[in-house]
Amino acid sequence: MRIGIYGGTFNPIHNTHVDIAKTAKEKYQLDIVYFLVAGTPPHKDTAENIADSCRLDMVKLAIEDIQGFAVDQREILRAGKSYSYITLQEYALEYPDDELFFIMGSDSIINFTKWVHPEIISGNASIIAAPRKGDDITAVNKAISECNDLYDGSFELLDYSANAVASTVIRKDFYTNQKVRADLDQKVAEYIVEHHLYSSYKYDYKKVMELSEAMEKELKPSRYIHTIGVANTAFNMATKWNYPAFNAMVAGMLHDSAKCISDEKRLSICHKNDIPITDIENKYPHLLHGKVGAYFCKSKYDVFDEQIAHAIEVHTTGCPNMNLLDKIIFVADYIEPGRDKQPRLDILRKMAFEDLDMCVFMILQDSVNYLNENPDMVDPTTIDTYNYYLNIIKRREVNNGI
Ligand SMILES: [Fe+2]
Ligand SMILES: [Fe+2]
Known part of the structure; x- marks a missing residue:
């Protein structure tokens, strides 16, 4: 089997995430793509204080009707900080005869050398970097070629042109901009409203x-x-x-x-x-x-x-x-x-x-x-x-x- 693992905070999951996974699935002939919802990422500030379980729920809602997509919640369930190298080692043990592909955002590839044990990650899975809207493609390509030089394994840029807004914009403008909501699965948008996520109205x-x-x-x-x-x-x-x-x-x-x-x-x-x-x-x-x-x-x-x-x-x-x-x-x-x-x-x-x-x-x-x-x-x-x-x-x- 060819297994895709798409890591991210998905805060919230939006249409580009789903399109990236679909594109990667097709281009790399993946049998299944797991959406690996990150717990508390050690290299990222989780400024918007929303429950991990809410991010998980939204991913489930966005992909539940899509064949060949599944959710992996191990990093949410794991106590303490979540490190991708641990997860990749687990995958390698669980699927010893299968080929693994780790899909990450282009921002992650630029910082890849700062991750904990990047060599373990790339030693266990081929890395696919997914472009984001407004990317400096030259910088992304440079990071990819540096990674290819530094580590074993393969690093590639996914041939995909992102045009939807980023999660940060969604978190900021969800309640004020109708266009922003259009970049989300309708069920996810409803979930955000229902759970009052990303709202500035918070009492104490x-x-x-x-x-x-x-x-x-x-x-x-x-x-x-x-x-x-x-x-x-x-x-x-x-x-x-x-x-x-x-x-x-x-x-x-x-x-x-x-x-x-x-x-x-x-x-x-x-x-x-x-x-x-x-x-x-x-x-x-x-x-x-x-x-x-x-x-x-x-x-x-x-x-x-x-x-x-x-x-x-x-x-x-x-x-x-x-x-x-x-x-x-x-x-x-x-x-x-x-x-x-x-x-x-x-x-x-x-x-x-x-x-x-x-x-x-x-x-x-x-x-x-x-x-x-x-x-x-x-x-x-x-x-x-x-x-x-x-x-x-x-x-x-x-x-x-x-
Ligand atoms: Fe009453
Ligand atoms: Fe009452």
């Missing part, structure tokens, strides 16, 4: 404490205790599901910020600010505390993050196709440690950290059962949300052959 512990003090004054004691429970649960769930944890905590802190005001006040805030009111909300204005709480984010608490406002807005009923933070707050509100009346809480508390969509679905199931006993309180959004997640679970079962 100080902001959480500030909001906690404000809520202590604003809410009844029992509601405040519930709020702390939701904020802490949201923090834990966010850590599990790769969402900025203090952002989730801010959302938890503010989710019931409009709970302890009068119905009249909630209605008048909605009227004054053109916040739409549904029939059921008109009848039971306490249901508006989500929408009014979302409005309070900007108007009272200097929280301008759209995802936080949205999660607060939908936390009582949920909504079809909730994003990650929506789900975290919806679930945290239901399972926080102070809750004790809902059925099967122990199962839900476990499920929240194992299978988030299933947990959302089970909560909706219980809510629908409860509302069936109180039919005039049924908010149609809860039913829509229930049906949406019922479909997701059913589809999943079909795919899994259950």
Whole structure:
């Protein structure tokens, strides 16, 4: 077999990465290309603080439908710094009769002599350097010929002309430039939005404490205790599901910020600010505390993050196709440690950290059962949300052959 190993941080993976792998696969007649997602690269500053598992998830999403591509997560799973020479030695042991090709970015070939044990890398695999947009090709060619002189093995430049933007530009401009997003697989772009990656809106512990003090004054004691429970649960769930944890905590802190005001006040805030009111909300204005709480984010608490406002807005009923933070707050509100009346809480508390969509679905199931006993309180959004997640679970079962 001819095996390609494409190393990189993939922060995030974009179309050029995939094209490079396709080109290398074709030109070198590779049977398989492994995307070797780097852990903490010893020679690179990982300025953008995103979880390794997020980079891994994005690579999986970008290549899952492409035949002959696979993910290699060994460098992520390996403790400590990841060195390519160790990985290449492992490959050589795992595939003693096969031919290995190590694909790297042109920036890496320029620094190749500075890598740890470059001779072990090139002794185990042929090196293919992939050009990047804006490369100084003369410098790249010079580096390649120097490597060919210095080390055993072969170094070649991949015949490919890169025209997409670099990962650094994507990280900087993702939220402001539509063209930048076009260089990403759509599923990857959705993942970035959902997980709030590369966003400048990041809150910290100080902001959480500030909001906690404000809520202590604003809410009844029992509601405040519930709020702390939701904020802490949201923090834990966010850590599990790769969402900025203090952002989730801010959302938890503010989710019931409009709970302890009068119905009249909630209605008048909605009227004054053109916040739409549904029939059921008109009848039971306490249901508006989500929408009014979302409005309070900007108007009272200097929280301008759209995802936080949205999660607060939908936390009582949920909504079809909730994003990650929506789900975290919806679930945290239901399972926080102070809750004790809902059925099967122990199962839900476990499920929240194992299978988030299933947990959302089970909560909706219980809510629908409860509302069936109180039919005039049924908010149609809860039913829509229930049906949406019922479909997701059913589809999943079909795919899994259950
Ligand atoms: Fe609430
Ligand atoms: Fe709540």
